[in-house]
Amino acid sequence: MIPDLSSPRPHAFPDAARPIGDPSWQRTAKLWSTLKEVCDLLRIPVTTAVAMQEDLFQHVQFKAGQRIHTIGQPFDVLYVVNSGFLKTVMIDAHGNDQILSFPMKGDLFGVDGIHAARYECEAVALTNCDVILIPFKKFSALGRAHPELESAIYGVMSRELIREQTMASMLGSLSAEARVARFLVYLSERFGELGYSGKQFNLRMTRNEIGSYLGLTLETVSRTFSAFNEMGLISVDQRAIDIKDFNALKTMRRLPASRNRKEKAAAAQQAAA
Amino acid sequence: MIPDLSSPRPHAFPDAARPIGDPSWQRTAKLWSTLKEVCDLLRIPVTTAVAMQEDLFQHVQFKAGQRIHTIGQPFDVLYVVNSGFLKTVMIDAHGNDQILSFPMKGDLFGVDGIHAARYECEAVALTNCDVILIPFKKFSALGRAHPELESAIYGVMSRELIREQTMASMLGSLSAEARVARFLVYLSERFGELGYSGKQFNLRMTRNEIGSYLGLTLETVSRTFSAFNEMGLISVDQRAIDIKDFNALKTMRRLPASRNRKEKAAAAQQAAA
DNA sequence: CGCTACATTGAGTGAGTTCAAAATGCGTGG
DNA sequence: CCACGCATTTTGAACTCACTCAATGTAGCG
Incomplete structure (x- = not known):
């Protein structure tokens, strides 16, 4: 190219x-x-x-x-x-x-x-x-x-x-928040398996790269990190991440939610039969 | 039949x-x-x-x-x-x-x-x-x-x-329009390969299922079909699709566009092999 | 130091969602 | 055969999350 x-x-x-x-x-x-x-x-x-x-x-x-x-x-x-x-x-x-x-x-x-x-x-x-x-x-x-x-x-x-x-x-x-949370959980678990700290680590990629991976803009990624920071879920300084509340990240969703209501209802109906 | x-x-x-x-x-x-x-x-x-x-x-x-x-x-x-x-x-x-x-x-x-x-x-x-x-x-x-x-x-x-x-x-x-367009192009090509008409076919799935597949709501899928209809790209009646302007669908994007500007610039920088 | 890449934050906008209502199409049971 | 019920589709109106544009802040390197 x-x-x-x-x-x-x-x-x-x-x-x-x-x-x-x-x-x-x-x-x-x-x-x-x-x-x-x-x-x-x-x-x-x-x-x-x-x-x-x-x-x-x-x-x-x-x-x-x-x-x-x-x-x-x-x-x-x-x-x-x-x-x-x-x-x-x-x-x-x-x-x-x-x-x-x-x-x-x-x-x-x-x-x-x-x-x-x-x-x-x-x-x-x-x-x-x-x-x-x-x-x-x-x-x-x-x-x-x-x-x-x-x-x-x-x-x-x-x-x-x-x-x-x-x-x-x-x-x-998933919503932007849920995607970023999952990304952090994923990294944490991987680092843990590799014998590093799963709580404290440094990101190896830019906000732009994270955004591309997650289907978000770099600003949204940055803002979401800041939001998690203020919520006390993580502490973040540039590339350095410190996970404070792993469980909250793991269970985060804030999903569009109702997208599948009807389909789910139908599935329940079928399961009953 | x-x-x-x-x-x-x-x-x-x-x-x-x-x-x-x-x-x-x-x-x-x-x-x-x-x-x-x-x-x-x-x-x-x-x-x-x-x-x-x-x-x-x-x-x-x-x-x-x-x-x-x-x-x-x-x-x-x-x-x-x-x-x-x-x-x-x-x-x-x-x-x-x-x-x-x-x-x-x-x-x-x-x-x-x-x-x-x-x-x-x-x-x-x-x-x-x-x-x-x-x-x-x-x-x-x-x-x-x-x-x-x-x-x-x-x-x-x-x-x-x-x-x-x-x-x-x-x-x-991709934007919602681009996703739906791609979906139609994909179906058209597959049907063509299978020996059916690539121009006229019937969808086998609901709007809700299409939406789930494309990461959109059923309403957005329906609205996008209607929009393509008004633009003269397709004619749609319930599950029946008739593709009028295949090329327009194929080249459609309406992409978020600037998401990767910087990254593209950086991509120009390449290290020696 | 100044340069450059990267990150943060704010303000405004818009694409797509949510909620709601009406229309269509089809099978079933009277 | 027709009327009813159900799933699906269409369309409207309001809202909101994430994007866009823009300015400022931070860190490393020549």
Whole structure:
């Protein structure tokens, strides 16, 4: 599109924005991982047979702002995030773009490339990061050799599909407040699973990027953060978030509410029958 | 044309609402299909080896209003639509529900069940329909025997993921008019591919269902149809649609527009590969 | 320091929702 | 066959949430 391949974004991601305990990217730079290590990252249970596989998967490092793949680029590898934070962006026919996900440690991306052998979206590093290249051919061949691995692959793809469905559902039915609350809950839970603090963390993305992801404007995101702050649900200062009332966020809705009244009534009727 | 067999819902789907050339469901009732027939339906290219497979897949018929599977139900089969129209519905923790897709001939559904071995959404027949049961175990075993088939399976799953991504993108960025226009374009193209008229067709779903799918209220859907009618883009009478200006629908946007200005500017900045 | 990107906050507007009422279409039961 | 009942659709009027436009504040970097 508009390739200006020089300078990575100026002052994009200060150290202060790193997560507590963020593995120092440069020092831990690893070059290869075994199949077992990849499966562990993806939270796939491994059998001994799989654990024995000696195939190695290459790591690649990207700096903040760098693009991992572009739209239309020929597909041949899937990616697993080992460290760092990314975004995936879809750009429609009219140049409108929309953020689809914020992959982080243990997430798989690039799956959309399988269908037409071209990536349908682009992936960009939000921070310096380390990703593992999974040549798709090799991966599916391993799946053929190890049925449990194969079904795990299907499982991971299915999980991705469910994620997108849940996203679509959220965009279709929740208010701005509810969307932002869910986003915070999601981040909190993910950070918790990754061993960081689920209460205090730093956002890796701009208000604009959050807005694009949630189908809102950056101003609405900012205002909603401020509102949560005043309500005592969180404390927010720029990218730094401190969750004070997790439960309130988790149960927040303020939904358009009556959109489905009749349909629900009908469903109740049918359930009774 | 077709005698309505005592459908549970009263006056749910009148004969007038059937598509031109709709295969007569009762008469063509088929009990089993070969792997090749299933692949053809799914638009998967088949090799001779696959064409030779003698495995048979069972058909099941559902009447309008019947449920194919529920949320939480144990997963063991995928479904391919042979005829008729369905909807898939996700219901969130608070009972809010959202329509995710309207599967029709050649579509696969149930993929979301793979991950947790339970369906994550429910599927309901909008019209009488005929679906093919694909036991997932059997399907993946066949994939292992025929690598081309396996990669086709991955391809179909990837296609589903892209569909959801595109949906999320649309819900996040398009105006009500643009969403409705896209919906009509989508239906028109699908009907065309299925050999029906892409210009004149009957909607198989209510305004409420369309609204749920598009993240709008039923009133907005109705008003938008009326507006398109007055603009001369379509002619609409209840469920009957006649598309007059396909191109205008296809290029319609009325997008929030400035949401991504800054981000686009930033996108010009690209780091070296 | 000044530059640039990012974030916050305010005021006004508008697209889409909510609530309400009337019209249409279809099946059922008299 | 017609009248009634029910689901659905259409249309109107008022409201409101989120967007737009704009100004100000903050943080890091050259």
